[in-house]
Amino acid sequence: MxxxxxxxxxxxxxxxxxxxxxxxxxxxxxxxxxxxxxxxxxxxxxxxxxxxxxxxxxxxxxxxxxxxxxxxxxxxxxxxxxxxxxYEPYLEASLTPNPNYPYPLYSIPTDLKTLDLGKFHHRWKGQHLIYRQEADEVVPYYDREDIDFKGALQGKKLEIAWVKDLVDVFILQIQGSGRLVLPDGSVRHVLYAGKNGLKYVSLGKVLIERGLLPKEGMSMQKIKAFLDANPELVEELLTTNPSYVFFRLDDEGPFxxxxxxxxxxxxxxxxxxxxxxxxxxxxxxxxxxxxxxxxxxxxxxxxxxxxxxxxxxxxxxxxxxxxxxxxxxxxxxxxxxxxxxxxxxxxxxxxxxxx
CATH class of the missing domain: 2.40.40.10 (RlpA-like domain)
Known part of the structure; x- marks a missing residue:
C-alpha cells in the first residue's frame, strides 16, 4: 500500500x-x-x-x-x-444589532427539548426526538420558514451575531461552523451547537428537480450565484429545507x-x-x-x-x-x-x- x-x-x-x-x-x-x-x-x-x-x-x-x-x-x-x-465559510458579521447586518444567528432556544427514545424501547436505541411543547401538546420544533421568515424566535434574546446575507446563514448551517469577520477586522469562530430535528433537504436536488439548474457541474458556488441572481426566489427555495442549525461563539475551532x-x-x-x-x-x-x-x-x-x-x-x-x-x-x-x-x-x- x-x-x-x-x-x-x-x-x-x-x-x-x-x-x-x-x-x-x-x-x-x-x-x-x-x-x-x-x-x-x-x-x-x-x-x-x-x-x-x-x-x-x-x-x-x-x-x-x-x-x-x-x-x-x-x-x-x-x-x-x-x-x-x-469547509469553514467566512461571513461578514456584527456582534451587536446593526442595520447593515440584518440576519441573526441564533443560539439553542430554551424551549427546544430532546427526548431519548431508547429509554422507551430497545428498538429505538440511539434515536432522539427533538420537540417543543405547546400547551399540553408535543409538537415539532419551528422550521426554517417559521424562524427566518415568520420571526418565531424574535424577542427571545437568542441572537449571538448578525450577518449581511441570509444565503450565507443558510450555507453556514450546511457547513456546521465558520468564521465571523467583524467590522473592526477581528475574527470569531461560530460553531455548531444544535439543530431543530427536522429533515435535511438538499437545495441542490430541489434546483435540479425544478429544472432551475443542471445536475452536471452542480456546486455550492452555482447555488449561491443562482440565489444572488434571483432574490425573488430566495424565500421559496430556502424554506424547502426545514432543517435549522443553532450556533455558539468561540475563540477557537472548528471542533x-x-x-x-x-x-x-x-x-x-x-x-x-x-x-x-x-x-x-x-x-x-x-x-x-x-x-x-x-x-x-x-x-x-x-x-x-x-x-x-x-x-x-x-x-x-x-x-x-x-x-x-x-x-x-x-x-x-x-x-x-x-x-x-x-x-x-x-x-x-x-x-x-x-x-
Missing amino acids: QNQRGEGFSWLDMKPGIERNINYLSRRPKDKAAVKYGRMKVTWGMLKRTNEEMLELLPRLENEPELLNERFIWYSMVPRTLLTGY GSMGAPLIPMTSVAVDSRVLPLGSLALLTTRLPQQGENGKTPFTRIVMAQDRGGAIKGTRVDLFCGSGPEAEYLAGHLTSWSHVYLPVSRALVEEMEAVK
Whole structure:
C-alpha cells in the first residue's frame, strides 16, 4: 500500500489528531464492539491499539512507508462510497444589532427539548426526538420558514451575531461552523451547537428537480450565484429545507463531534455506525482542481472525527479547511472513493493465536 501524500503533507502533522483519537478511545469500553462488519467485530480497544501503533511509526514513515503494510492489515470494510467536502465559510458579521447586518444567528432556544427514545424501547436505541411543547401538546420544533421568515424566535434574546446575507446563514448551517469577520477586522469562530430535528433537504436536488439548474457541474458556488441572481426566489427555495442549525461563539475551532479541533484534508465526517469516531482510514479518491479540467489522485490516511446530519451510510465528508481554495474544493467535491480500515497486524495475530 502506497500513500500519495499530497503537497505540503508531513506524517508528523497527524500527531495531534492521533493523540486526540487515543484520548477519545481511552474513554470507550475496551472490549465492546465499536462496529461489526459481517462476522468481524472491531472493538474500541482494537481501534485504540491501531492508533497507538500509528503514532509510534509516524517519525519513520517518511523514509519507511513500507511499514504501513508490515504493521497493519487494511480491510476494505466500506464498498465504493461517495466523498463530499465541507469547509469553514467566512461571513461578514456584527456582534451587536446593526442595520447593515440584518440576519441573526441564533443560539439553542430554551424551549427546544430532546427526548431519548431508547429509554422507551430497545428498538429505538440511539434515536432522539427533538420537540417543543405547546400547551399540553408535543409538537415539532419551528422550521426554517417559521424562524427566518415568520420571526418565531424574535424577542427571545437568542441572537449571538448578525450577518449581511441570509444565503450565507443558510450555507453556514450546511457547513456546521465558520468564521465571523467583524467590522473592526477581528475574527470569531461560530460553531455548531444544535439543530431543530427536522429533515435535511438538499437545495441542490430541489434546483435540479425544478429544472432551475443542471445536475452536471452542480456546486455550492452555482447555488449561491443562482440565489444572488434571483432574490425573488430566495424565500421559496430556502424554506424547502426545514432543517435549522443553532450556533455558539468561540475563540477557537472548528471542533468535530469528538470535541477535538478538525484538521484540514485529514479529518472526515462520517456516519459513526459505519466508521466509528476515532478510527483511522485510508481514503483513495480523485479531487477536483480549481482552474483545471479533470481530477487528480488523492490518497491519504484520514481520521473519523466528526459527524453530520446529512452524512448517512457509507458517505464520507472531507473537511477541506477555510479560505477560497477550501470553499472551491468543498463546493465541487463529489467523487467516488474507497475506504480501508487499518487494524494492528500484531493484534490480529494475537487474537488468532488465542482461538
